[in-house]
Every structure is written in C-alpha cells, then in structure tokens.
Amino acid sequence: MKSTMDYIEDVMNQTSLEELWDMHCVKMSSFGFDKLIYGYTNYRNGMSLGDVEDFFILSNHERCYLDKYLGDRLYFDGPMMRWTLENSGAKSWNLAQKAFEQGLLTDKQRRVFEFNQANGLSAGYTVSFPTVSSRTKGAISLAAHRDFTQEQIDVMWEKRGREISLMNNVAHLKIQSLPYSNPERELTKRQREVLEWVGDGKTIQDIALxxxxxxxxxxxxxxxxxxxxNVETTAQALLKASFMHQIYLLEGPS
Structure with missing residues (x-):
C-alpha cells in the first residue's frame, strides 16, 4: 500500500477529476470506507445550503440511494448535518448513534437515521472542510462497509484518523481546482422528471402543478x-437525454 505522502503526491499530480475521484474512493476503501459522498456549495446562507440542484456532488453510492437522499432532500435532516455546518474537522457517527439512543433526534432526523441504517450505513465519519467564506461549505461523508461496527471504525480512526483527514482535505482542495471534463453529466431525479413531462407534452404551468x-x-x-x-435548447436536452437512456419517453400511438 502506498504511503500517505505517495498518495498526496499522486493527488496533486492528477489532472482529471474523474480519475482523482476514482483514486480517492479506492484509497478510502482501503481503510474500510466503501461509500462516499462529497458535497460542495457556493450558496450557503446561515444554516441553509441553498438548492440541492446547485450543489457539486461526487459519490459512489447507488443511484437509487442518491435519488432518495438528495432528490427527496433527506440530507438536510441528516443527524450529522448540524455538526457539519457548525464545525470543521472530523467527527465519528457515534454522535448520531448516541443522539438516537437518547431520544434527542427530531422526527425528521430519526427518519433519515433509520433510512441510512436500512441501507447499511450505520458506521462512519464525516469530514467537514474549513471555509474562507460564509457562503461556501464542503464536506465528505465516509460510510464504512456494513461489516464494520462504529466501535471498530473508531479504533481504526484513533490510529489513522489524522492521515485520513489530511488525505480528504488535500483531495478537497484538488477537486476545487479541477474542471469537470465530462461535458454530459448525469441528470438529477428532478431534472429527469421535468424533461419527461416536457416530452409528454406538458407546459411549464402543467409541470409546476x-x-x-x-x-x-x-x-x-x-x-x-x-x-x-451541454445543449442550448430543452428540445435538444430531451433528445440527447433520451438517446443516452437517462430518461424514458412514452411512445404515442402509431
């Protein structure tokens, strides 16, 4: 296994965001963290992060999980969210576990906690990155493999946590400096939905209702x-998304 210095050097030499993210996922997996969500926004306002559609998100979670967690805005009521917004550094998910056991979570927070538990996300750490502006916020969620308990992850973090935090902070800074080279990004759940309604002949007013x-x-x-x-018109977006199998349009009668 490469040393921390070797890994940081590899990160700093990367010129592709996609390759950097893949490399980071592999590296974090070597510590037991196999599901990651990196998020960054320029639209923070106090305790609000703005619209999820304006977030920059990188993740290796399954699409169905992200559609629910991000598309249904569960992220904002995540038990670790308040800590993330108020702090920088790393925090064990035992914070959420203890709050759940003590009945300190709100109904919405408990719903998100139980949703994550049902998806095998019961142990991990959150790294909240330092900011230079009150309008920005970046963080990464490191979910441990379902075979690990939080106690096991905490023991590992005692030994390796400082270097894991350093790796994530360096990766965060590098991500901020790299362009997203893929001109066609994957549509969000809501973007797919409104495009499909347009394809079904609905007007803007119809879709809003x-x-x-x-x-x-x-x-x-x-x-x-x-x-x-990466197109100029909605008609072009509709055609391209359909061709790329990101949306599915109903065929009219022949």
Whole structure:
C-alpha cells in the first residue's frame, strides 16, 4: 500500500477529476470506507445550503440511494448535518448513534437515521472542510462497509484518523481546482422528471402543478438539465437525454 505522502503526491499530480475521484474512493476503501459522498456549495446562507440542484456532488453510492437522499432532500435532516455546518474537522457517527439512543433526534432526523441504517450505513465519519467564506461549505461523508461496527471504525480512526483527514482535505482542495471534463453529466431525479413531462407534452404551468413547485423552479430544473446535457435548447436536452437512456419517453400511438 502506498504511503500517505505517495498518495498526496499522486493527488496533486492528477489532472482529471474523474480519475482523482476514482483514486480517492479506492484509497478510502482501503481503510474500510466503501461509500462516499462529497458535497460542495457556493450558496450557503446561515444554516441553509441553498438548492440541492446547485450543489457539486461526487459519490459512489447507488443511484437509487442518491435519488432518495438528495432528490427527496433527506440530507438536510441528516443527524450529522448540524455538526457539519457548525464545525470543521472530523467527527465519528457515534454522535448520531448516541443522539438516537437518547431520544434527542427530531422526527425528521430519526427518519433519515433509520433510512441510512436500512441501507447499511450505520458506521462512519464525516469530514467537514474549513471555509474562507460564509457562503461556501464542503464536506465528505465516509460510510464504512456494513461489516464494520462504529466501535471498530473508531479504533481504526484513533490510529489513522489524522492521515485520513489530511488525505480528504488535500483531495478537497484538488477537486476545487479541477474542471469537470465530462461535458454530459448525469441528470438529477428532478431534472429527469421535468424533461419527461416536457416530452409528454406538458407546459411549464402543467409541470409546476404536477410537481407542486413554481413555474420559475421548473424553468430552473430545465436550465440545469440543458447545462447537464451541454445543449442550448430543452428540445435538444430531451433528445440527447433520451438517446443516452437517462430518461424514458412514452411512445404515442402509431
């Protein structure tokens, strides 16, 4: 296994965001953390992180989990979220476990805690990165393999936590400096939904009623979908997303 210094050197020499993220996932897996979510926003306002559609997200979680956790905004009620917003550094998930056992979680926080438990995410650490602006926030969730207990991960962290934190901070700084080289990004759950409604012939007003959002929000989702598909018009985004099998359109009668 490469040393911490070797790994940091490899990170600093990376020129591809995709290769850097893959390399980081492999490295964190060697410590027992096999599911990661990295998130960054420029739109923080106090305890609010802004719209999830404006987040920069990297993750190796399954799509179905991310659709629920991010698409349904469960992330904001995650038991570790308040600590993340108020602190920098690393924190064991035993913070959430103890709060759950003591009945200190709100109903929404308990719902998210139980959702993560059901998905095998019961042990791990959160690393919250230092910020230079009150408008920005970055953090990474390191979920341990389901075979590990939090106690085992805490013992490992006592020995290796300082270098793991250092690796994640260096990776974070490098991520901020690299462009996203893939011109077509994967659509979010909401972006796919509004595009599919457009493909079904619905107007902006129709879609706003169907998803219980304002027309301006629908327009925003369509703009982000166009950006993700690297095209100029919604019609082009619809065609390209369908071709890439990111959305599925119903065929009309022949």
């Amino acid at each position: 169907l998803i219980e959002r304002t027309p301006a929000t629908v327009e925003k989702h369509l703009r982000l979908a166009r950006d993700a598909m």
